[in-house]
Each structure stands twice: as C-alpha cells, then as structure tokens.
Amino acid sequence: xxxxxxxxxxxxxxxxxxxxxxxxxxxxxxxxxxxxxxxxxxxxxxxxxxxxxxxxxxxxxxxxxxxxxxxxxxxxxxxxxxxxxxxxxxxxxxxxxxxxxxxxxxxxxxxxxxxxxxxxxxxxxxxxxxxxxxxxxxxxxxxxxxxxxxxxxxxxxxxxxxxxxxxxxxxxxxxxxxxxxxxxxxxxxxxxxxxxxxxxxxxxxxxxxxxxxxxxxxxxxxxxxxxxxxxxx
Numbered sequence: 001x002x003x004x005x006x007x008x009x010x011x012x013x014x015x016x017x018x019x020x021x022x023x024x025x026x027x028x029x030x031x032x033x034x035x036x037x038x039x040x041x042x043x044x045x046x047x048x049x050x051x052x053x054x055x056x057x058x059x060x061x062x063x064x065x066x067x068x069x070x071x072x073x074x075x076x077x078x079x080x081x082x083x084x085x086x087x088x089x090x091x092x093x094x095x096x097x098x099x100x101x102x103x104x105x106x107x108x109x110x111x112x113x114x115x116x117x118x119x120x121x122x123x124x125x126x127x128x129x130x131x132x133x134x135x136x137x138x139x140x141x142x143x144x145x146x147x148x149x150x151x152x153x154x155x156x157x158x159x160x161x162x163x164x165x166x167x168x169x170x171x172x173x174x175x176x177x178x179x180x181x182x183x184x185x186x187x188x189x190x191x192x193x194x195x196x197x198x199x200x201x202x203x204x205x206x207x208x209x210x211x212x213x214x215x216x217x218x219x220x221x222x223x224x225x226x227x228x229x230x231x232x233x
Contacts, residue, residue: 029171069143086127
C-alpha cells in the first residue's frame with residue numbers, strides 16, 4: 001500500500017540554524033499522527049514542507065495524494081462570506097452547494113451568508129476545517145488549530161475533528177503542544193527535539209478516549225518532553 005506521507009533524510013536550515021535534521025517519517029493512509037515538542041523544534045516547519053509551502057530543503061518529502069492544511073489562525077478573508085471562503089479555489093459550478101454540505105458537517109448550518117468577523121473563535125475554526133475538508137484531502141495537516149480557543153470550545157473541537165476523521169479517513173498530522181490532546185486524538189505520537197524525532201508512542205486505546213485512560217502514557221510522553229511529573233506537581 002502506498003504511504004500517505006514518506007519523508008527521507010529531510011533537513012531544513014535557516015541560515016546557520018538547522019530546524020529539521022535528517023527526519024525520516026512514514027504515515028499510513030488514514031493514520032492519525034500527532035507531533036509534540038517544545039517551540040522551535042521543527043513541528044510547524046515540517047507541516048509547511050509537507051503542504052508544499054517550503055521547497056528549499058535537503059532530502060525528500062513525498063505526499064502523493066491531495067493535501068489540505070488548517071492553521072492556528074483561521075485565515076478567513078473578511079470581505080468574502082463564509083461559503084465563499086470555503087469554496088475559494090474549488091472551481092466547481094456547484095461551489096455553494098459543496099460549501100453548504102461542508103458547513104453541515106462542521107455543524108454550522110445557517111452560517112453560509114455570515115461575514116467572518118461576526119463569527120466566534122470556535123466558529124471561525126470550524127469554517128477553516130470545512131475549507132480544508134471540502135477538498136477531500138488524502139492528507140490533512142493541522143497546525144495547532146485549537147491553540148487560541150477556550151477550554152470548552154477546544155474540547156468540542158476535539159470531538160468534531162475525531163468525528164470528521166472517522167468519516168473521511170484522511171491521514172492526519174496534528175501539531176500541538178498539548179499532551180492530552182495528542183493522547184486523546186492520535187494513533188501515534190512523535191516527540192521532536194532540535195529537529196529530530198527522539199521518541200515514538202503508539203496509542204492503542206479504544207475511542208472515544210477519556211483522560212483517565214491515558215494517564216500512564218501521559219507520564220511517559222511528558223518524560224520524553226523533559227517534564228518530571230512529580231517535580232511539576
């Protein structure tokens with residue numbers, strides 16, 4: 001079976017600073033992978049490369065299928081109504097109908113003709129997800145899409161993303177700083193440090209998951225991130 005993502009010896013430098021240092025990575029179709037690590041470890045840079053937004057690299061990064069990306073900020077165009085933001089670049093005669101179906105999937109029926117500035121933060125992120133999913137991607141890249149949301153909205157978005165992933169089955173790469181978020185959503189967690197993958201954790205637990213079910217793995221992941229749970233307590 002062809003890999004959804006295949007990376008070999010991927011290296012990226014900004015001047016004298018190496019951000020990615022010989023990364024090797026494979027992601028299977030339909031697999032949900034979370035990337036964890038401290039700020040500056042190369043997580044978002046890796047996603048930008050996989051999205052084709054940065055090609056000045058050494059090594060190879062192959063994504064043979066279609067790719068969509070959603071960022072921490074929704075990046076909606078304020079002068080275009082919601083449905084037009086979702087259908088932007090689709091070049092389909094039934095663009096509005098496609099957008100309406102996507103809005104129904106992210107539970108925003110009735111918001112098609114709203115202006116982006118009238119949306120809450122959570123609603124705007126749902127529109128961003130709808131815009132990514134409407135392209136029916138083989139690979140969905142999520143760059144800290146819940147980072148700016150309040151705790152309750154973030155939890156609702158977790159459930160929504162898990163539901164959409166189960167329905168559409170794209171391969172997902174999620175960049176996050178939230179260990180619990182990674183454990184609740186991902187099949188596999190990769191810990192990055194100084195541009196390298198330094199640890200891999202497989203999360204073989206049934207869904208939907210609860211925080212109580214991931215406590216033991218949480219301790220191990222935090223240890224790989226350099227966090228001593230007992231000292232933190």
